Amino acid sequence: MDKTPPTEPRQSWTFSREVNAEIRRAAETGIYDIRGGGAKRRVPHFDDLLFLGASMSRYPLEGYREKCGTGVTLGTRFAKKPIELKIPVTIAGMSFGALSGNAKEALGRGATLAGTSTTTGDGGMTEEERGHSEKLVYQYLPSRYGMNPDDLRRADAIEIVVGQGAKPGGGGMLLGQKITERVAGMRDLPVGIDQRSACRHPDWTGPDDLEIKILELREITNWEKPIYIKVGGARPYYDTALAVKAGADVVVLDGMQGGTAATQDVFIENVGQPTLACIRPAVQALQDLGMHREVQLVVSGGIRSGADMAKALALGADAVAIGTAALVALGDNDPKWESEYQKLGTTTGAYDDWHEGRDPAGITTQDPALAARLDPVEGGRRLRNYLNVMTLECQTLARACGKSHVHNLEPEDLCALTMEAAAMARVPLAGTDWWPGKPGF
Amino acid sequence: MTVLDMAQLSLREINETLQGAAKAQANAAYEIANPRGAHAVAVGLDGPLAVTVKGSTGYYCAGMNKEAAITVEGSAGPGVAENMMSGTVTIEGDASQYAGATGHGGLLNIKGNASSRCGISMKGIDIVVHGSIGHMSAFMAQKGNLVVLGDAGEALGDSLYEARIFVRGAVKSLGADCVEKEMRPEHLALLADLLAKAGAEAKPEEFRRYGSARTLYNFNIDHADAY
Numbered sequence: 001m002d003k004t005p006p007t008e009p010r011q012s013w014t015f016s017r018e019v020n021a022e023i024r025r026a027a028e029t030g031i032y033d034i035r036g037g038g039a040k041r042r043v044p045h046f047d048d049l050l051f052l053g054a055s056m057s058r059y060p061l062e063g064y065r066e067k068c069g070t071g072v073t074l075g076t077r078f079a080k081k082p083i084e085l086k087i088p089v090t091i092a093g094m095s096f097g098a099l100s101g102n103a104k105e106a107l108g109r110g111a112t113l114a115g116t117s118t119t120t121g122d123g124g125m126t127e128e129e130r131g132h133s134e135k136l137v138y139q140y141l142p143s144r145y146g147m148n149p150d151d152l153r154r155a156d157a158i159e160i161v162v163g164q165g166a167k168p169g170g171g172g173m174l175l176g177q178k179i180t181e182r183v184a185g186m187r188d189l190p191v192g193i194d195q196r197s198a199c200r201h202p203d204w205t206g207p208d209d210l211e212i213k214i215l216e217l218r219e220i221t222n223w224e225k226p227i228y229i230k231v232g233g234a235r236p237y238y239d240t241a242l243a244v245k246a247g248a249d250v251v252v253l254d255g256m257q258g259g260t261a262a263t264q265d266v267f268i269e270n271v272g273q274p275t276l277a278c279i280r281p282a283v284q285a286l287q288d289l290g291m292h293r294e295v296q297l298v299v300s301g302g303i304r305s306g307a308d309m310a311k312a313l314a315l316g317a318d319a320v321a322i323g324t325a326a327l328v329a330l331g332d333n334d335p336k337w338e339s340e341y342q343k344l345g346t347t348t349g350a351y352d353d354w355h356e357g358r359d360p361a362g363i364t365t366q367d368p369a370l371a372a373r374l375d376p377v378e379g380g381r382r383l384r385n386y387l388n389v390m391t392l393e394c395q396t397l398a399r400a401c402g403k404s405h406v407h408n409l410e411p412e413d414l415c416a417l418t419m420e421a422a423a424m425a426r427v428p429l430a431g432t433d434w435w436p437g438k439p440g441f
Numbered sequence: 442m443t444v445l446d447m448a449q450l451s452l453r454e455i456n457e458t459l460q461g462a463a464k465a466q467a468n469a470a471y472e473i474a475n476p477r478g479a480h481a482v483a484v485g486l487d488g489p490l491a492v493t494v495k496g497s498t499g500y501y502c503a504g505m506n507k508e509a510a511i512t513v514e515g516s517a518g519p520g521v522a523e524n525m526m527s528g529t530v531t532i533e534g535d536a537s538q539y540a541g542a543t544g545h546g547g548l549l550n551i552k553g554n555a556s557s558r559c560g561i562s563m564k565g566i567d568i569v570v571h572g573s574i575g576h577m578s579a580f581m582a583q584k585g586n587l588v589v590l591g592d593a594g595e596a597l598g599d600s601l602y603e604a605r606i607f608v609r610g611a612v613k614s615l616g617a618d619c620v621e622k623e624m625r626p627e628h629l630a631l632l633a634d635l636l637a638k639a640g641a642e643a644k645p646e647e648f649r650r651y652g653s654a655r656t657l658y659n660f661n662i663d664h665a666d667a668y
């Protein structure tokens with residue numbers, strides 16, 4: 001009898017289990033997938049860079065004995081009262097509404113203990129965060145929810161949000177489950193409706209208008225506050241140049257891995273450039289305009305450690321900002337909630353339905369019982385510890401490269417592990433003195 | 442009455458003087474001469490103060506106003522009285538785009554016409570336009586009242602929330618989720634009050650009321666082609 005050998009069951013790369021599951025989900029529900037977090041696909045990142053360290057031609061600094069400065073001043077260009085941070089890492093803007101009041105308070109406490117600033121978000125300024133943040137950046141968003149001149153004046157800086165790395169060109173979204181009475185009141189909206197914030201500002205359209213808008217904001221606040229412009233990682237060279245032209249004191253540049261509270265998955269995964277690819281063009285724009293270090297550059301999107309921070313600084317950033325990592329430090333996606341994640345059909349590390357407001361860790365929720373799970377004092381302590389560790393790590397790497405301030409790190413201290421990272425960071429591929437696009441080759 | 446001359450003083454000097462006078466709560470009166478289309482004139486006032494601008498202004502005149510009464514004896518550029526909290530802003534001439542954008546309170550009284558996006562994202566402000574308004578007015582308007590004695594352009598009230606719109610003349614078209622609504626006695630009373638405050642010669646009965654059909658408040662795939 002003729003016996004044909006059986007073929008191994010073979011899964012398709014193109015139609016993987018995940019892809020097919022998404023097709024079935026779409027067919028079932030008729031609506032795209034909305035989720036929180038940043039891009040989950042692997043993109044070239046800081047992991048693909050290494051520091052060279054000191055050697056025959058470079059002197060290292062003695063760990064713990066020789067000083068390695070970490071301070072940074074933001075807003076030196078026009079503001080009468082620039083912001084002085086002890087460490088070059090800040091807490092990114094995350095909205096009250098997306099986050100609970102306790103979470104906002106914990107962020108304020110942790111940032112203050114560590115000597116840095118925190119930032120409001122869509123939905124306005126809460127007492128929790130103003131009260132517990134020594135330095136608070138007030139976001140000026142297209143929705144203008146809760147926007148008022150009193151909060152503008154009691155902020156320490158103003159951040160005009162043009163875009164976010166998770167969704168350059170997208171507006172905000174807060175679904176009905178999270179629009180409680182307090183959230184709705186702050187936004188002047190009915191309770192329980194799905195709330196989509198606009199993707200464009202209501203009263204200016206381009207960099208020329210924005211320049212006048214900035215003039216107005218400065219006139220309202222007596223030219224005291226640093227004015228940041230936040231852009232998603234779309235066209236970093238031109239976006240940075242235009243932000244400078246519009247009169248920014250600080251440019252905040254958020255790459256595609258940057259988190260969001262709620263956005264369509266298709267948007268998160270398919271729009272914008274990786275953080276690593278954004279930094280050099282932005283720094284180039286600042287250098288071309290003679291504004292590097294004069295207008296400060298804050299980079300965010302997938303910053304997780306002192307190593308990421310050190311690499312971003314070496315590529316020319318003045319500071320970094322963190323969103324997701326700060327939430328993880330507070331307890332987001334903690335394994336201790338695994339049984340509850342299972343009940344929600346997910347698992348530790350993968351939980352991203354932040355828009356549904358059922359966060360077991362009590363962070364991305366407006367449910368009072370869940371929110372009570374996060375102790376803001378303990379959360380603040382954890383965040384402070386984490387920020388301190390990031391800073392120590394960054395200093396360790398800077399000293400190894402012989403730098404007495406973390407801002408003295410430079411591209412020359414780095415090499416890349418992959419061609420892609422070499423091209424994006426414009427540093428040599430390890431073992432060579434070449435990167436793709438290097439002039440003269 | 443103190444006169445501040447923009448031909449002599451810088452914008453900063455003028456705003457600083459006005460902001461200080463408003464804060465002093467002294468109910469003082471100021472006149473701004475030679476505005477010549479300057480931007481950000483009389484912004485961020487916080488207190489009772491009367492300001493008369495003798496001419497036309499550029500962008501964002503009276504931005505974020507609280508309590509002050511500001512009159513522009515001319516026309517106003519884009520974003521007049523943007524994000525106003527309270528007080529009264531009167532424009533004797535016409536207003537450009539986004540008049541009263543995101544305003545939270547107070548009265549914006551435009552004696553002439555207003556351009557496109559009048560009352561965009563308004564959050565509680567009352568706006569009375571004696572003439573006509575341009576397209577996309579009251580886009581995503583959340584709260585407050587927009588009263589128009591003339592006509593309204595295309596896509597009036599697109600994606601609006603709980604703001605009320607009253608138009609006496611013709612409406613070129615309504616935006617997504619905006620519908621004509623019944624004029625009940627409480628609306629007539631409200632309108633009579635707003636018309637009186639704005640010194641507008643019109644009868645409430647001559648207006649039609651528009652508001653949200655509320656079909657887009659919670660996402661429903663069957664309404665996807667409305668977006």
Ligand SMILES: Cc1cc2nc3c(=O)[nH]c(=O)nc-3n(C[C@H](O)[C@H](O)[C@H](O)COP(=O)(O)O)c2cc1C
Pocket residue numbers: 036037038092093094095098099120121122139161163164165230254257258259260261300301302303321322323324325354364
């Ligand atoms: C829960 C959450 C809410 C956010 N809300 C806002 C917001 O209101 N405004 C804004 O500009 N960015 C918002 N962001 C983006 C952050 O400001 C920041 O750009 C991003 O989180 C940085 O990337 P990372 O999360 O990888 O650190 C939010 C992010 C998260 C995770």
